[in-house]
Amino acid sequence: MSDRAVRISQPGGPEVLTIESVEVGDPGPGEIRIRHAACGLNYIDIYHRSGVYPLPLPTGLGMEGAGLIEAVGEGVTHLKVGDRAAYASQPIGAYATARVMPAKCVVKLPDFLSFEQGASMMLKGMTVQYLLQRTLPQGGLQAGDHVLFHAAAGGVGLIACQWAKALGLRLIGTAGSDAKCQLALDHGAEFAINYSTENFADRVKEITGGQGVKVVYDSVGASTWEGSLASLRPFGLMVSFGNASGVVPPISLKALSASGLYLTRPSLFVHLSSLEATQDISGALFQAVERGAVKIEVEQRYPFDEVQRAHRELEARTTTGSGVLLV
Numbered sequence: 001m002s003d004r005a006v007r008i009s010q011p012g013g014p015e016v017l018t019i020e021s022v023e024v025g026d027p028g029p030g031e032i033r034i035r036h037a038a039c040g041l042n043y044i045d046i047y048h049r050s051g052v053y054p055l056p057l058p059t060g061l062g063m064e065g066a067g068l069i070e071a072v073g074e075g076v077t078h079l080k081v082g083d084r085a086a087y088a089s090q091p092i093g094a095y096a097t098a099r100v101m102p103a104k105c106v107v108k109l110p111d112f113l114s115f116e117q118g119a120s121m122m123l124k125g126m127t128v129q130y131l132l133q134r135t136l137p138q139g140g141l142q143a144g145d146h147v148l149f150h151a152a153a154g155g156v157g158l159i160a161c162q163w164a165k166a167l168g169l170r171l172i173g174t175a176g177s178d179a180k181c182q183l184a185l186d187h188g189a190e191f192a193i194n195y196s197t198e199n200f201a202d203r204v205k206e207i208t209g210g211q212g213v214k215v216v217y218d219s220v221g222a223s224t225w226e227g228s229l230a231s232l233r234p235f236g237l238m239v240s241f242g243n244a245s246g247v248v249p250p251i252s253l254k255a256l257s258a259s260g261l262y263l264t265r266p267s268l269f270v271h272l273s274s275l276e277a278t279q280d281i282s283g284a285l286f287q288a289v290e291r292g293a294v295k296i297e298v299e300q301r302y303p304f305d306e307v308q309r310a311h312r313e314l315e316a317r318t319t320t321g322s323g324v325l326l327v
Contacts, residue, residue, distance in 0.1 A: 002021040002022060002023055003021070003022050003023070003024050003096060003097040003098045004019050004020065004021060004022065004096065004097050004304070005019070005020060005022045005060050005093065005095060005096035005097070005099070006018070006019055006020075006060060006061050006062070006095035006096070006307050007019075007020050007058055007059065007060055007061075008049060008057065008058060008059060008061065009057055009058040010057060011049065011050055011051030011054070011057075012049070012050065012051075013049075013050070014049070014307075014308040014309075014311040014312050014315070015308065016049065017049065017061070017307050017308050017311060019304070019305065019307070022096070024096075024098045024099060024100055025100055026071055026073075026100070027071050027072065027073035027076075027100045027103075028073050028074075028100075029073050029074040029075050030073055030074070030075050030076060030102060030103055030104070031073040031076070031100050031101060031102055031103055032069055032070075032071065032072050032073065032076060032079055032085075032100070032101065032103045032106055033069070033070045033071040033098060033099070033100045034065065034067050034068065034069055034070065034085055034087075034098065034099060034101065034106065035067045035068050035070050035097065035098040036065045036066065036067040036094070036096065036097060036098060036099070036119075036327045037066055037067045037068070037115035037116075037119070037326075037327055038065065038066055038067070038115050038116045038118070038119035038120070038324040038325065038326055038327060039062050039064065039065045039094045039095050039096070039119055039304075039324060039325040039327060040062070040063070040064030040065060040066075040088070040094065040119045040120050040121075040122065040123055040124075040322070040323075040324055041062075041120075041300070041302075041310055041311075041314055041322075041323040041324060041325065042063060042064060042123050042124070042155070043154070043219075043242065043244055043314065044063060044123075044242075045061050045062060045063070045095075045311070045314075046311065046314060046315050047243065048061055048092060049061060049311065052243065052247065055092065059092060059093075060092055060093035060094075060095060060096060061092060061093070061094075061095045062092065062093060062094030062095035062096070062325075063088055063089060063090065063092055063094055063123055064086075064087065064088040064094055064119060064120075064122050064123040065086065065087060065094040065096075065099075065119050066084070066085065066086035066087075066109055066115040066116075066117075066118030066119040066122075067084075067085065067098075067115060067327070068082065068083070068084060068085070069081055069082060069083040069085050069106075070098065072103070073103065076103040078103070078107075078108070078275065078279075079103060079106060079108065083108050084108065084109040084111070084115070084118075085106050085107065085108055085109055086106070086107060086109040086113075086115075086118035086119065086121075086122050087101070087105045087106040087107065087122060088105075088122035088123035088126055088268065088272070089101070089102070089105030089106070089269070089272060089278075090105070090269050095304075095307060095325060097304070097327050103275075104274065104275040104278060105272065105278060107278060107279060107282045110286050110290070112289075112290060113286075113289065113296070116298045116301070116324050116326075117296040117298060119324045120155070120296065120298050120322035120323065120324050121159070121285070121289070121296045121322065122282065122285075123268065124155040124156045124159055124322060125159050125285040125288075125289075125294065125296070126268055126271075126272070126281045126282060126285055127156050127241070127268050128156060128159045128160045128163050128285075129163075129281050129284050129285050129288075130266065130268060130271045130281060131160070131217050131239065131241065131266075132147075132160065132163055132164060132167060132169070133167075133284070134271065135215075135217075135237075135239050135264065135266050136215070136237070137214040137215045137235070137236055137237035137262065138235050138237070138262065139214075141167070141169060141214065141215070142168075143167065143168025143169065144168060144169075144170065145169055145170065145213075145214055146169075146170045146171075146172060146204075146207065146208050146213045146214065147164060147169050147170070147171055147172065147213055147214065147215050147216075147217065148171075148172045148174070148200075148204055148213045148215070148216040148217070148218075148228070148231050149161070149164070149171055149172070149173050149174070149189075149216075149217045150173075150174045150195075150216075150217065150218045150219060150220045150224050150228070151174070151175065151219050151220055151242075151244065152171070152173025152174060152175050152180075152181075152184035152189055152192060153173070153175040153180035153181070153183045153184050153320050153321075154219075154319075154320070154321070155321055155322040155323070156219065157173060157175075157184065158183070158184070158187045158297075158320070158321050158322075159294055159296075160217070161173060161184050161187040161188040161189045162187050162188045162293060162294045162295065163288060163293060163294050164188065164189075165188030165189075165190075166188075166288065166293035166294070170190045170191075171188065171189045171190055171191075172189070172190065172191045172192075172193065172204055172207060172213065173185075173189035173191070173192045173193070174192070174193045174194075174195045174200050174220075174224070175192060175193075175194065175195070176194070176195065176196050176317065177194060177196065178194055180194075180320060181193065181194050183320055183321075191203075191207055195224070195227075199227070200224075200227055200231070201226075201227040201228075201230040201231045204231040205231070208233075211233045212230075212231055212232050212233035212234075212236060213231055213232060213233060213236060214232075214233060214236050214237065215232075215236060215237040215238075215239060216228040216229075216231055216232060216236070216237070216238050216239060217239045217241065218238070218239065218240050218241070218242070219241050219242030219243075219244055220242065220243075220244050220245050221240070221242060221243035221244055221245045221246055221247060221248050222243065222245050222246035222247060222248055222249065223245035223246065224245065225240075225248050225249075225251075228240075229255060229256075229261065232259065232261055233259075234259045234260055234261075235259070235260045235261070235262070236259070236261055236262070237261070237262045237263075237264065238256075238261055238262065238263045238264070239264055239266065240263070240264070240265050241265070241266055241267075244317070296322070297321055297322065298321070298322050298323070298324055299319065299320055299321035299322060299323060300313070300319050300321070300322070300323030300324070301323070301324055301326055302323065302324070302325050302326065303325075303326055304325050304326060304327050306325075307325060310323065310325060
């Protein structure tokens with residue numbers, strides 16, 4: 001019996017998502033075949049579907065999943081048939097009942113995590129790990145430091161709120177409604193700003209006694225860019241890692257010079273370029289969850305056949321926390 005996968009043949013809205021029959025085949029050297037129990041939903045999937053991040057077409061979608069290892073190719077030693085496994089990785093194609101993919105991207109899923117948790121936490125949780133522990137301002141971050149984290153009630157944001165608190169950081173979160181702000185506070189943010197009703201840069205300066213924060217982690221993009229720069233203290237670090245409100249327009253480097261600011265545009269998948277790096281980052285995430293510093297809550301569950309509805313709700317930014325497609 002053939003498997004099924006979500007495909008697109010042109011960029012567009014949720015209506016371009018189709019489910020097709022596919023032949024998965026056997027893994028080659030350095031590859032595995034995984035049968036998914038759940039597939040993660042992430043905002044980057046919207047960028048891929050809509051053409052913000054152009055892809056060769058036709059293509060699959062999805063970058064995160066969890067399930068059982070069905071077959072192992074030559075040279076793969078860290079996984080075996082029957083292992084519970086999870087991943088967040090390229091190549092794209094996680095929205096599928098099963099797939100063949102590079103083994104270096106896939107790690108064993110600890111028994112204390114469900115498939116749904118695994119499918120919903122890998123991309124978001126490993127993103128938070130590389131942000132809070134590897135993408136650091138001059139002099140690093142110490143307990144008691146303020147950081148600004150946009151979209152704090154989203155899947156990445158709720159993990160960041162918890163992990164920052166465990167590290168002793170004073171996270172200032174932003175969100176688009178009072179209810180979402182309360183959710184961020186409930187998950188460990190020390191302050192939450194509704195950026196639809198408040199000037200968040202002014203509020204950040206008020207919270208920090210006029211100093212500003214050492215680092216801003218910004219996945220919103222165009223609409224928060226100027227305010228994010230204004231929220232930084234001298235020699236602060238601007239970390240732009242997403243474009244939920246649109247791509248940041250071209251900037252003049254002079255915009256950074258007045259306060260000696262640093263700017264970076266990191267990517268999770270550069271960090272996951274080797275098996276060793278993937279094991280290190282995922283291991284840190286699993287340890288944070290096991291010791292209770294981070295709790296993974298799956299807030300939205302969609303049947304595989306309802307992928308269009310999942311994208312509509314994700315793109316409308318009416319969701320909170322993490323969501324999965326159930327296979």
